[in-house]
Amino acid sequence: MRADVHRFSLTDPGDVSGLAAAIAAGRIDPATIVAVIGKTPGNGLVNDYTRGYLTLSLALLIGGATGETPDAVRARVPFVFSGGVEGVLSPHYSVFTVVADAAPAQPGVPALAVGVAFTPELSPSDIGRQAQIDATAAAVDAAMAQAKIATPADVHFVQVKGPAFTLADIVASAAAGRPAATDNPGKLMGFGRAASALGVAGALGEVPAERAVESAVFKDFSLFSAVASISAGVEVRTNEVIVVGLSTAWSGxxxxxxxxxxxxxxxxxxxxxxxxxxxxxxxxxxxxxxxxxxxxxxxxxxxxxxxxxxxxxxxxxxxxxxxxxxxxxxxxxxxxxxxxxxxxxxxxxxxxxxxxxxxxxxxxxxxx
Amino acid sequence: MRADVHRFSLTDPGDVSGLAAAIAAGRIDPATIVAVIGKTPGNGLVNDYTRGYLTLSLALLIGGATGETPDAVRARVPFVFSGGVEGVLSPHYSVFTVVADAAPAQPGVPALAVGVAFTPELSPSDIGRQAQIDATAAAVDAAMAQAKIATPADVHFVQVKGPAFTLADIVASAAAGRPAATDNPGKLMGFGRAASALGVAGALGEVPAERAVESAVFKDFSLFSAVASISAGVEVRTNEVIVVGLSTAWSGxxxxxxxxxxxxxxxxxxxxxxxxxxxxxxxxxxxxxxxxxxxxxxxxxxxxxxxxxxxxxxxxxxxxxxxxxxxxxxxxxxxxxxxxxxxxxxxxxxxxxxxxxxxxxxxxxxxx
Amino acid sequence: MRADVHRFSLTDPGDVSGLAAAIAAGRIDPATIVAVIGKTPGNGLVNDYTRGYLTLSLALLIGGATGETPDAVRARVPFVFSGGVEGVLSPHYSVFTVVADAAPAQPGVPALAVGVAFTPELSPSDIGRQAQIDATAAAVDAAMAQAKIATPADVHFVQVKGPAFTLADIVASAAAGRPAATDNPGKLMGFGRAASALGVAGALGEVPAERAVESAVFKDFSLFSAVASISAGVEVRTNEVIVVGLSTAWSGxxxxxxxxxxxxxxxxxxxxxxxxxxxxxxxxxxxxxxxxxxxxxxxxxxxxxxxxxxxxxxxxxxxxxxxxxxxxxxxxxxxxxxxxxxxxxxxxxxxxxxxxxxxxxxxxxxxx
Amino acid sequence: MRADVHRFSLTDPGDVSGLAAAIAAGRIDPATIVAVIGKTPGNGLVNDYTRGYLTLSLALLIGGATGETPDAVRARVPFVFSGGVEGVLSPHYSVFTVVADAAPAQPGVPALAVGVAFTPELSPSDIGRQAQIDATAAAVDAAMAQAKIATPADVHFVQVKGPAFTLADIVASAAAGRPAATDNPGKLMGFGRAASALGVAGALGEVPAERAVESAVFKDFSLFSAVASISAGVEVRTNEVIVVGLSTAWSGxxxxxxxxxxxxxxxxxxxxxxxxxxxxxxxxxxxxxxxxxxxxxxxxxxxxxxxxxxxxxxxxxxxxxxxxxxxxxxxxxxxxxxxxxxxxxxxxxxxxxxxxxxxxxxxxxxxx
CATH class of the missing domain: 3.30.1330.160 (Cyanuric acid hydrolase/Barbituras, RU C)
Incomplete structure (x- = not known):
């Protein structure tokens, strides 16, 4: 297998002409796309809809090219977008592809390896809690196995995109007897990032499993993952997990x-x-x-x-x-x-x- | 003469305890203060009143120590504050002092030299126009002479603080038959910075005098000063000019x-x-x-x-x-x-x- | 003919479940939709992508229901979204439908009448200029005729959505020898609103045609339309015009x-x-x-x-x-x-x- | 006694020329000023220094006129400023004066009555807690007595200004073993407002004293005062309390x-x-x-x-x-x-x- 990364500039989340041109020119086979990670020109907070907009735009483009429905594309490909390109930063998205490689891998030379997995859907009351920690850890294990990465030491980056909820969602959940960890939408995004990070850290052994627990969330900041990167947004409902590392099972x-x-x-x-x-x-x-x-x-x-x-x-x-x-x-x-x-x-x-x-x-x- | 610079951390523009302690301890003689330059925790735009607040706080402190009225202090000492300490930046103010130096200057070793000057009061209709260019250039000449800096090549920094005007000022000026260069308060701040910079560049010969003119303001950006730093704020009514460079007439x-x-x-x-x-x-x-x-x-x-x-x-x-x-x-x-x-x-x-x-x-x- | 207006609450611009349910329940025939006007939860300024997101979401929904492509829907139906629901305001969208009415109109009783039209595409250099004024006026005439509204006195609301351009567009246009009226993206939105309003005012006789001219744009504010409502956004490239009034040719x-x-x-x-x-x-x-x-x-x-x-x-x-x-x-x-x-x-x-x-x-x- | 209220427009918090003119003209005797309440053009949040700036400006003006030091003025006169004049609102300050009234009060006709009081200094760890509730209630009692307002039913407005703390204050307090109710500066302002409001409600009998307790703060929103108005700001360290109502002991x-x-x-x-x-x-x-x-x-x-x-x-x-x-x-x-x-x-x-x-x-x- 061979992983590649193609980065495209973005201005408007509705304009995915960069990837469209690459597909049209045959530079990218849309069926080989396994993940997209990008920065959009929103505020990166609860009311940032640029993430969802780009997700929809890309799912339409890819699905149009592969014959899949947009929903099928979203179920297969994690789209991890984070809003906020402050200062000199430039909005863009990076498309990860995996292709079978005719050439044999160079023996002993590790190459970029990518694996993806999704947790089940998470509700407002799961965020920041043990359910999210455990589900994330399981997804990391699955993505790592898919990526044929031998040991946690070969994992260099774990991107997770988890759900954010608006006030309306939080109020409804509380009314249904399932109060969220906080009734502040922005703060709940933080709880979700924190619990997911502990899930990654636990899966990779960076933190002993018995300490990667709900009671440490937002409390014991001595516990952390050195490779986790967690974002949250209202446009997703599961934790989408992308594990990137090195493996001799890959070439390129x-x-x-x-x-x-x-x-x-x-x-x-x-x-x-x-x-x-x-x-x-x-x-x-x-x-x-x-x-x-x-x-x-x-x-x-x-x-x-x-x-x-x-x-x-x-x-x-x-x-x-x-x-x-x-x-x-x-x-x-x-x-x-x-x-x-x-x-x-x-x-x-x-x-x-x-x-x-x-x-x-x-x-x-x-x-x- | 010997110039010194004392930098104090700032949190609240009403809290000038750093300088107060230095005066109380005898580390700074308030009569020797010739200029203060600092960054305040405002937005740095038209409606930033942290600059004026710090100016008042310092004028009160210094005047209380020297026996001057706050207005007399402000007429003598340029207070140049710029709002906006984004990201990792830290609010602070730097106090420039000049003392007679008992020890003779080291012959041939240039040391820090400081001079200050003020233009006449500027009205909204002067901003961005030839009047501001010319007045600034004259003030630079005066400050440079005061600092005994021999040539423009020895000038390394020229700080100017000029007036900003609110919408009410601009409307009143137009009603009096003296329209400003723009009726947008934020944009007028930019005009003032631009014209003042051309004034500095003209005075120092960085731009030929015949090109440091109103028609180039905000138009010909190939013209610039490499040492000018211009800020604007509603708390001042003149261009306050601080020239800093090197001179063998100074020690320290x-x-x-x-x-x-x-x-x-x-x-x-x-x-x-x-x-x-x-x-x-x-x-x-x-x-x-x-x-x-x-x-x-x-x-x-x-x-x-x-x-x-x-x-x-x-x-x-x-x-x-x-x-x-x-x-x-x-x-x-x-x-x-x-x-x-x-x-x-x-x-x-x-x-x-x-x-x-x-x-x-x-x-x-x-x-x- | 009979016009109807259906208003739906909006939270996320990607969630058009309100209209989807109405279509599914048979309350709205998607083929009868002639215009949509709404407020989205963005900032309403240049970098507000919620307008484009909702446009795409609705075009997909309507096209999915009628068999049209999203582009065909957008070419037929003006989607006029304005961002910014400050304070107590609630995001929503209003769907205008027109159906043939089996029952004859009540003789002499005017009812709601709606007509739509589009100008040709406008470029950055057209904005705020005579070209936009004239094109808008022509579109108002066309929409009024389509609506069978007899006289300007029966026009009560003219909604126009025109293009906004980002800095990149403006820079490119200037480089191509067609400078825009201003190089400030937000200000250019204002020019576009102003010229479009004068176009409406001219078409309806609220302002004499000879005064509804480029030289009055943003200058002579004594000239105005009492029924025009103009918005701008990066998601459109023409002036989309919706004329709403009263006509005895309509029922309902x-x-x-x-x-x-x-x-x-x-x-x-x-x-x-x-x-x-x-x-x-x-x-x-x-x-x-x-x-x-x-x-x-x-x-x-x-x-x-x-x-x-x-x-x-x-x-x-x-x-x-x-x-x-x-x-x-x-x-x-x-x-x-x-x-x-x-x-x-x-x-x-x-x-x-x-x-x-x-x-x-x-x-x-x-x-x- | 006779209470009067003089309202002045404000643009810059450093410009108190309105009150200065009134004092100079003899319309206000500065020694009779008992409280000032106003809205300043800041954001009204933690980093709003316009409140402190106006406080200093007014204390200087009043002290200059009465011969008091600014600190003595501040110890005597509550200055209650709230930042944020959004939309159509206009920045201003209202000066409350109390004078001995030569003319006897109209028997039986209640007139405006004003009383003020201050709590002891409050630290970050007091905010939102019982200490703040109790101190506020005691201050309300004192101010009401001073105002000779007979019953709580005659109290129509209780303005409280309490302290806000920056992150540095909160961190320092926690390090000293006295953690605040929250480590979020903006949220702590809310805790302070909430506890102070319960203090007012308890003092006036709007809420039974046994329910005006710390455990209800930010929790039981069925408990409230109908006359309390609480603001917080970094520029004060006590709860300053102004009680306004009607009393037949007053004239005017x-x-x-x-x-x-x-x-x-x-x-x-x-x-x-x-x-x-x-x-x-x-x-x-x-x-x-x-x-x-x-x-x-x-x-x-x-x-x-x-x-x-x-x-x-x-x-x-x-x-x-x-x-x-x-x-x-x-x-x-x-x-x-x-x-x-x-x-x-x-x-x-x-x-x-x-x-x-x-x-x-x-x-x-x-x-x-």
Missing amino acids: PLTIGHRTMADALDIGAVHALAGSLGFTPGVQIAADEAARIRAAFVKCEAARDGLVRGRPHTMLNDGDIDQQRHIRGAVGAIVASVLNDTALFVSGGAEHQGPDGGGTIAVIAERH | PLTIGHRTMADALDIGAVHALAGSLGFTPGVQIAADEAARIRAAFVKCEAARDGLVRGRPHTMLNDGDIDQQRHIRGAVGAIVASVLNDTALFVSGGAEHQGPDGGGTIAVIAERH | PLTIGHRTMADALDIGAVHALAGSLGFTPGVQIAADEAARIRAAFVKCEAARDGLVRGRPHTMLNDGDIDQQRHIRGAVGAIVASVLNDTALFVSGGAEHQGPDGGGTIAVIAERH | PLTIGHRTMADALDIGAVHALAGSLGFTPGVQIAADEAARIRAAFVKCEAARDGLVRGRPHTMLNDGDIDQQRHIRGAVGAIVASVLNDTALFVSGGAEHQGPDGGGTIAVIAERH
């Missing part, structure tokens, strides 16, 4: 690496990751080398103690701009300045995803 | 340098500036070395063509977050990640201040 | 009326309109009577002189919330409080639509 | 009334209150009659069940505009349209202040 020119960012200013982690992927050391990857980058994924969040390296930040006191928009713009710019690439998947809300106040970065690139 | 341990940022991702300019100031090369200045930094000033803006390095950005289409807030958060984070310092004066609206889509950076530091 | 139980609002506090206009439609006088229409309301349309805007009844407002100085969001929330609440109905189409940006600082209101209701 | 031409608003559309309550104060019935008070209004106070909030009269609102799902800004703009416009007055004190966050999803309105006016 792509590789992946990841690093933990200790805090929002940890530019050293970005340089270290670039170095590990064979990029020439320097303050910024040159444009011709940067063309080797196929996709990059960043999780980050505003430090809860209100400080960045000892100085106060204002992100958590701001009533005009949500803290996630602040931190995405800041950390995204730092990573973009090193990678010389602005089409980055930068996502806030890194609860239990990387250390508190820090985050994670993963990059897929052509092997050096 | 501080120096200053500047660089042009070609675009928002020009992290190389930041590294080059750090290198020129003697910081150890690397991806980030170490914390102990970063303690040598006394203040840093950055101007930046969203590229008008909608692109950063060929990829679309969304800053100019966003109806929820002003483009200045986007770009400050992004470029500020990049600079902070290299300098290992978040208490940066990062200001948007860089019309004619650095190349279009780019900006400038200046750093005051202890000599290596 | 519905009627329509309109009033001019002199300013944002003109609650008297709302009461007067309610009275003219036969609602019982009082401070608020009782719930059972309010059920007669089928749809209501309001245009409003922040007074350009910064005053409401002599006191300053802050809407035009605000850098955090766009002035359209302010005024929609305010005027929408006033109208809602009288009509006892929050599912109102309230749209900002009323340039040349009603008097400066005021606006218009139209209500479709069952005849008393 | 002013009266006050209040009504409960059942929900956000309860325009009937506004008309009923206007009627009770002798205004001519109609859809809007005429301008000449509206001149009798001296001040109006409104509390409101977005209904927690996401519905206004059965239709969904979007206020609680919005990530761009805080729900308080939405509801102030909406309810403020409704009240303004009836009173024909936009200089209203409209404040969101009506937890336990009026019924859930509704609020309260109080008007001070010259007697008919």
Whole structure:
């Protein structure tokens, strides 16, 4: 098997002409698409409908090309979109394909490996609770097996997209005797990210299973996954899980690496990751080398103690701009300045995803 | 003469306890304060009153210590505050002092030099027009002479704070037969920054005087100053001008340098500036070395063509977050990640201040 | 012919289950749908993609029911969506249907009449210019003829949805030698609304044709239409025109009326309109009577002189919330409080639509 | 004694020229000022410094006129400012004065009566807890006694301004072993409003004392005060309490009334209150009659069940505009349209202040 990643620029979530052209030109066989991950030009919060819009647009396009219904496409392909392209960031979507590879894999050379899985549908009262932790862990196991990734150490990125609920959903659930963990829609998104991250961490052994439990959600931030990236949106109802790593069962020119960012200013982690992927050391990857980058994924969040390296930040006191928009713009710019690439998947809300106040970065690139 | 720079953290614009403690402890003689430049926790737009609040708080504090009235302090000391500390940035204010130096200047070793001047009061109809260009240029000349800076090449930073006007002011001016350049308050701030920058560029010979004219304002962006940093706010009525550079007429341990940022991702300019100031090369200045930094000033803006390095950005289409807030958060984070310092004066609206889509950076530091 | 209006609540622009259920139950024949007007939960500004999302969702639904392609549905049915449901307002969409009426029209009793038309495609350089004025006027004529409305006095509401363009479109147009009226995307939306309104006013004789010209756009606000309601969005490329009025050529139980609002506090206009439609006088229409309301349309805007009844407002100085969001929330609440109905189409940006600082209101209701 | 209310328009919180002119002209004796209540042009959330700025400006002005220090003025005069003048609302401040009245009170005719009191300083860990409830109740008792208001039935308005804390304060308190009720600064403001409202309700007997307890805070919304109006801000450290009512111990031409608003559309309550104060019935008070209004106070909030009269609102799902800004703009416009007055004190966050999803309105006016 051989995995490939194709990244397309996006302006309007209703305009998927980039992928359409690639399909029309025969560069992508739509039947081989296994996942799409992207950043849309919304606010990334509860009332962000750009994610659902792009999902519908792509499901229509792919289904039109394969003969599937849009619903069948959505049942097969995880569409993981995160809103918010603050500052220098550029909206885009990355299409993952898997094809049978005529050429035999190079023995002993691990290549990019991808697996996907879905949890059952989750209701408002499942979010942030043990049900979501366990379902996510099971899906990670399934996706890892599908990807033929041998050990957790070879997993470099686990993207999860889980459901968000509006106030109406939350009120209805409570009225039906199943109260959600919080009645604040935005806060419930955070609970969902946190529980899903613990599910990933438990599945991969980053956190002992007995500690990856509901009582730790949003409480014990010493527990985290170094490879999980969780988003939430009103446009999905299951946890969609994409596991990406390295496996000698796969072939092709792509590789992946990841690093933990200790805090929002940890530019050293970005340089270290670039170095590990064979990029020439320097303050910024040159444009011709940067063309080797196929996709990059960043999780980050505003430090809860209100400080960045000892100085106060204002992100958590701001009533005009949500803290996630602040931190995405800041950390995204730092990573973009090193990678010389602005089409980055930068996502806030890194609860239990990387250390508190820090985050994670993963990059897929052509092997050096 | 000897110039010094003292930087204080700020949370609430009504809390100037940092400077108060320094005065009380005798670390700063309030009579020696010649200028204050800072970033406040507002939105940095027309309806940002944090700038005026901090101005009043400091004028009261200084006047209380010197026996001057607050108005007398404001007539003597430029208070240049810019709102908006997006992302990792930290609100703060930098106090410039000038003292007679008992020790003779080291012959031939240039040291930090500071001069200040004020234009006459400007009315809404002056903003963005030749009157503002000319008045600013004259004030730059005066401040440069006061600072005993020999040549324009020794000027590394010119901070100007000019007036902004609310809709009511603009409407009143038009009714009095003196229409402003635009009836949009936010846009008029931009006109004022643009004209003031051309005034600086003309005074320093960066732009030939015959081209530093009203007809070029907001039109010919090939004309710019590489050292100007202009802010506007409703709390001032003149252009307050602070010229900072190097001069052998001054003594003390501080120096200053500047660089042009070609675009928002020009992290190389930041590294080059750090290198020129003697910081150890690397991806980030170490914390102990970063303690040598006394203040840093950055101007930046969203590229008008909608692109950063060929990829679309969304800053100019966003109806929820002003483009200045986007770009400050992004470029500020990049600079902070290299300098290992978040208490940066990062200001948007860089019309004619650095190349279009780019900006400038200046750093005051202890000599290596 | 008989026109009907069916209003559906909306939460997510991807959820059109309201109309789907009505079609499934046989309450609406999808082939009879001639127009849809609605308010979506976006910001109503350039980067509002909820309008396009709902358009796609409805085109898919209707096309799926009639056998048309989504594109064919969009070419036939104007979908006019305006984003922004501030304060008490409720997102919704109103579906206009026209059916042949077996029963003869009541002689001499005018009933609700609807006609639609489309201009040719408009490019960025057409917006705000004579081309848009003239094309709109021609489309109004065509729609009025289709609606068999005898005289302009019988036209009570003209809804136009015209194109908006992002910065990328504007830059590309300028590069191709066809500069737009402004390079600010949000401002260009305003130009388009203004020119379209003058086109309506010219077609209906509210403004003499020789004064409904490009040179008056955004300049002479004494010229306006009392029945025009113009919105703009990136999801359309023509001016889509819906003319609604009264005609004895039509039958059915519905009627329509309109009033001019002199300013944002003109609650008297709302009461007067309610009275003219036969609602019982009082401070608020009782719930059972309010059920007669089928749809209501309001245009409003922040007074350009910064005053409401002599006191300053802050809407035009605000850098955090766009002035359209302010005024929609305010005027929408006033109208809602009288009509006892929050599912109102309230749209900002009323340039040349009603008097400066005021606006218009139209209500479709069952005849008393 | 005789109480008077003087209302001044505000644009910039640093510009208190309105009151300055009144003092200079002898219309107000600054020594007689007992309280100031106003709306400032900030966002009304945690990072709103316009409240503190206006407080400082007024304390300086009054102290300058009386010879008191600003701190002495602040210790004597409650300054209660609420940020956020959305939509048609106009920033302003209302100055309450009390003078000895040479003329005897009209026997049996109750007149406007005012009393003020302060609680001890409150720390982050007191907010939302029994300590704040009890201290507020005691202050209400004291202010009522000072005002010589005979019975709770004669109390028509109780304004409280309590402390808000930034994230840094909250983190520090938790580190010191005194965790706050929540670590979210905005949410903690809500806890403070809620507990203070229960304190008022308990003191006035609106809620039995045994139910005005910490365990009911933010939980049992059937418990509320019909006259309490609570704001919070970082600029104060005590609960400042102003009790306004009617008493035959006072003289003068002013009266006050209040009504409960059942929900956000309860325009009937506004008309009923206007009627009770002798205004001519109609859809809007005429301008000449509206001149009798001296001040109006409104509390409101977005209904927690996401519905206004059965239709969904979007206020609680919005990530761009805080729900308080939405509801102030909406309810403020409704009240303004009836009173024909936009200089209203409209404040969101009506937890336990009026019924859930509704609020309260109080008007001070010259007697008919």
